[in-house]
Amino acid sequence: MKNKIKLCKDLYYIYGKHAVFAALNNPKRSIKNVLCTEDIFNLNKKLISNYSFEITTLDSLTRFLGINHNHQGICANVKTIFSNHIEDLDVNNLNCKIAILDQITDPQNIGAIIRSAASFDINTIILPSDNAPEENATIAKTASGALELVQIIKVTNLRWTIEYLKKHGFWIIGLDGNATEIIHPKILLHKVAIVLGSEDKGIRRLVKETCDYLVKIPISNKVESLNVSNAAAIAFHMTSCKLN
Secondary structure, three states, X not given: OOOOOOOOOOEEEEEOHHHHXXXXXXXXXXXXEEEEEHHHHHHOHHHHOOOXXXXXXXXXXXXXXXXOOOOOOEEEEEEOOOEOOHHHOOOOOOOOEEEEEEOOOOHHHHHHHHHHHHHOOOOEEEEEOOOOOOOOHHHHHHHOOXXXXXXXXXXXXXXXXXXXXXXXXXXXXXXXXOOOEEOOHHHOOOOEEEEEEEOOOEOOHHHHOOOOEEEEOOOOOOOOOOOHHHHHHHHHHHHOOOOO
């Protein structure tokens, strides 16, 4: 098996059982081929047989993907499902919940945020076209299958996108550690977009100015801040909390 990791822009290899099987079960995902061990194939023959596949060994997969990739005996060559069109968003969904990631560049953080988004029924994640990674195997592996459950849209201008959302009835809530107001479920009802910034710089000033509310998550003064994926999980959870 020759190394084929260098692919065209729209194709890449995902690996790991959760990520690959979720992709194979996603009717919106285009699968070019599957590489797996004989044991994995025998346990999942009905699903894998729907696609072009090749039986290989654990060692061959490790050489193919690289020693630092925990492939669990399977990988798949897939087409990206990130969208580049804000019009793909269903703005008529009265309970639509969105996360906007302002210059969050770590694929593991993005993958973790996607997994939390799926856990708390966040419909869509919006990323900037610049200063955000393309869809990749690290995001898919960290998301542990949730990449197939959450709509991801990349846009060229976050401020324009936020104004577009406002025109369609969304409230824009920015997470800011320096805010005076504390996050509460009452401001996370109905159509809402939660803006999260990078861990070192936070939300950029021009993006922050477009938010309707700036709120913070109260934490112990023993620590300076939360990891952005942890902050996202808390905020997403609060969108599902029922008011007393």
